[in-house]
Structures are given as structure tokens and as C-alpha cells.
Amino acid sequence: MMEAAKKKELQALAVRIRMAALEAIHSLGSGHLGGAMSIADVLAVLYGKEMKYNAADPKWPERDKLVCSKGHAGPAVYGTLAVKGFFPYEELKTLNRPGTRLPSHCDRNKTPGVDMTTGSLGQGTSLACGMALGEKLRGRDARVFLIVGDGESNEGQVWEALAFASAKKLDNLVVLLDWNKRQLDGWTEDVYPMGDYVAKLEAFGFDTVKVNGNDVEAVADALERTRQAAGKPHAVILDTVKGAGIQEVADTAMNHSLPVSDEQFERWTAQLKSELAALEG
Template identity: 55%
Template sequence: MKKTADPKALRVFAEEIRVATLEEFDALGLGHVGGAMSIVETLAVLYGGEMNIDPKNPQWEDRDRFVLSKGHAGPSVYATLALKGYFPVEQLATLNRPHTDLPSHTDRNHTPGIDMTTGSLGQGASTAAGLAMAAKAMHKDYRTFLIVGDGESNEGQVWEMAQFAAHQKLDNLVLFVDWNKKQLDGMLEDISGDANFEQKFAAFGWDAQTVNGHDIPAIQAALARAFAVKGKPHCIVLDTIKGHGCDIAERTADNHSITFKKEDILHSIELAKDVLAKAKAEVE
């Protein structure tokens, strides 16, 4: 498929994802908005050109894999997949409804384009390592991209995987830590102490770096630097803002999951649409 590396075009894609995700939440009236907003630019970079994928053939054997270990951010991945043509955009309004194929947490058996079932935190990390391990064992060239939450990294399984992936030299695995500083009950630093993800993963033997997770060219450059390093798995810490680009989420301290007042979410969507329009104007 055609690859897009143009940061301005990817900015448009990111803001489209943001608007479509907020519209999903509006249709439902509530949702895990904070962590869905903070990964939008990364999704735009991955699905906007970095990953080898074919939306018409979601089970393509040699596709790059994506695992959202912080599965509760599913709605922004669904928006991304719909915009890429994996399924109709209209389906986004079915989020969490009975018989939907868009459950709150990502599920490989329901949604075209979802490669792994996640939800119980920490587990997606290991299954992503398994996908990367299988590529090595079966001499395949696909790469595996993984997003882990900063709060999720409280889970010991993340660090079991960190040790394993470094020992197995899984340089076909890229782990993004969504360092949005907040977990469900409050600030990360108040609940689980210093983050220091770059140092921690480096200490486990990973190639590790930190970038502004809302800066598209910075994410692209980080990926290019990562794949130049051989023999180590790659960690890219995304310095992000939980709820970024959603006005009501940015104005809410505990924004992990929000039940929206109709006027608040509609206002947030209008503001996000303004940002999208400006991004489009930049391209033209």
C-alpha cells in the first residue's frame, strides 16, 4: 500500500482520528477518553504509513502487528481502523452496544484489524513479545508494535516481558510507553512513584529514548533511530498529556474515564473539528 510520511498529512489523519474517537464517546455518553486521546499521534504515524498493512486483508500473514496492551484505549484504535477502511466509519457509533464488534477493550475475535485481545493490564506486553518471537522462529520479516500505559507498567508482567525480550534480542519489537502521567486514581508519581521509563528499559537492555508523543516528526524520527539499532528491542517513551485535544478531558483532573455532559462533549468535538480544519488548511 501507499505510504505517507508527510507530517502535515499525518497531522490531518491524527485530528481525524481525534474527532472520530470523540464522536464514538458522544454516541455512548461516556468512555476512557484520557488514554485514548494521548496515543492519537502515534496511531496516525503507525497506521498512516509506518506499518505494512492491508486494510482489505486484515489477516495478511506478513502484515506488521499492533498490540494495544492498554486495551481500554480501544476507541481511538477503532477510529483509526475505520478511517483506514477496515470497516465502515458508521460502525463506530456501536461502541459498547449489545452485539457490537467494538468492545471497550480490543478483541482480536471481533474487530477487523485488531491483532490481539487485551484488557487485563500487562498481558498484551507478553503476547506482543510472542508475536515478535514467532517472527524470529518462522523467519518472517513482520514487525510488532506495542503500546503499554504508564500506569499499566505497575504490572510485574511488563517487566517479566522486558527481561525476556532483551534476552531474546527481539529487535523486531517496538514498545511505546504512553507516559501521560496519570493512572485511574490520580497522578502516577503519587501512586507508583517516579516514572523513569527510559532509564528502566535501558537498564533491562533495551534501546530506549523519550520523545514528545504529540509531535509527529519526533515520533517518526524516533522510529527511524530505533530500527537502526540491531539486536535489542526498542522502547519509545511518549511524553504525552492525558486527554490531549479533548477540551473537557483536559479540564478534568481525573480523566481516565468520563461520563460526559452532552454540551461538554459536543463543545469538545467542535474545538477538535476546528483543529482538524486548520490542519487541513496547512496541507492545502
């Protein structure tokens, strides 16, 4: 069980990440809001508790690494990094502007704190495996956290990579599968049903748990567990809502990419601010 104060702190961080991602996307007028919101809570647990990193030295070799393989959720990652001081918060408003360090999809050569370039779905999974193997061969105890989308798992490369992780016993790899149940064209069950992720990951040889991915305490408990079992890679199936944290976005059926009007931005930001005040007040 997590201390109440720590839980509130992580909940508040998740709200701040949502506000930051929303601000970045609104500055542009539209963006991948749904899938950014669904992973805000896991990002809060990773950067608020689980991962070791140094915002002043983003390339510190001993750090834990994050691969956001669903690279279009970049704004959520950028929001997290901005809140944690990897770069100035105001820079969020440069999202996708000419010459920006914050492109729509994550780029390790542009953004301080982004550990791997992603965007072509599936590719981050193999990269994360190589990174985790590299940490082991280097003799470092750093871990690699891999966020994979459920829609993304339509890609065959994901399953090649999962087989590799299991075959090579990469127990320093934690796969965080964002089961938000929607992809660009609609509900995954309608577009391309993938079956039971827990059964699949277990069959692939992963230490697997499923938790409410929008509950920071449940996510933190699951990640705590991944520190313990050795000898096989870990999977946490994050049962999430696409658009979580902004009810109107969650309630919009086709919420993969959305325009955000000034009026919506003001209203949603006000809601998030009041949540934050309640948590931090």
C-alpha cells in the first residue's frame, strides 16, 4: 500500500502531465489527445517514483530508459519531461512548429530526455529489446520501460520483439501495454480484435499482470512487482480509457486525434486546475 501523500503526489503529477500535453496540443490546434491522456498516469508513476534519471543530465548512462513506442503520444512524454525540468515548460508551445525540438513523434536526437526515436509503430519494441540487452551486457542495473499501444500491437514486429525479450530473458525490460481499446479507425474490437493480452503475454513467457492503468496506486504496485521477479521480462497490461482525465475527450468515440478549440482548452484546463488544487491544496 502506498502512503496517502505519495499517492496524492503522483495523482497531482498525472494532472500536471495532462495539463501540459493539453497545452502543447492546443497551441497547435489539434493532436493525438486520446492516446496521450491514457498514458498520463503511468508516466506519472514512472517519472514520479519508479525511474531513476537526472533532468540536468538527460544522457546519464546509468539512468533507466523509456521507449514510448506509440510515438504519437509524444505530447504526453514532452509534458512529463517539461514538468520534470528537462526543458522549459514554455517550450511545449513549440510542438510541431518549424525547427522545434518537440516533433509530433518522439525523437531522441531532438528532445532532452527522450531516450529513443519512435513513430513507425512497432519499431520501438525491438529498439527497447536492444537497449535492455545493452544494459545487461554493459553490466548496468538500469531498466528499460516500453510503452506499447494496443492498436500498435497489430504490427507483427511487436510480437517478434516480445519473443526476443523472452528468449533472451530480458528481465530488465518492462512492457507497459496501453490497452485503451481504441485505435484510429475506432474500437479495436471492431477494427482488429487482438484477443486476450494477458494470455498472449503469459504465453510469450512474460511475468504478466493487468491493472487499472489510470489508477496511479495500482500502476505503482504493479511496477513494484516488476522489480522482484527475475529471469523473465515483465508485462503490465494497463487497462485504460482513451482520453482519460478529460471526460469530454473520453466520451468522444473517435478521439485518436482531435481539434482543441480555445473554449475547450480553457474549460478543460480549469477542470484540471481544480483537481490539482484539491490534490495539492
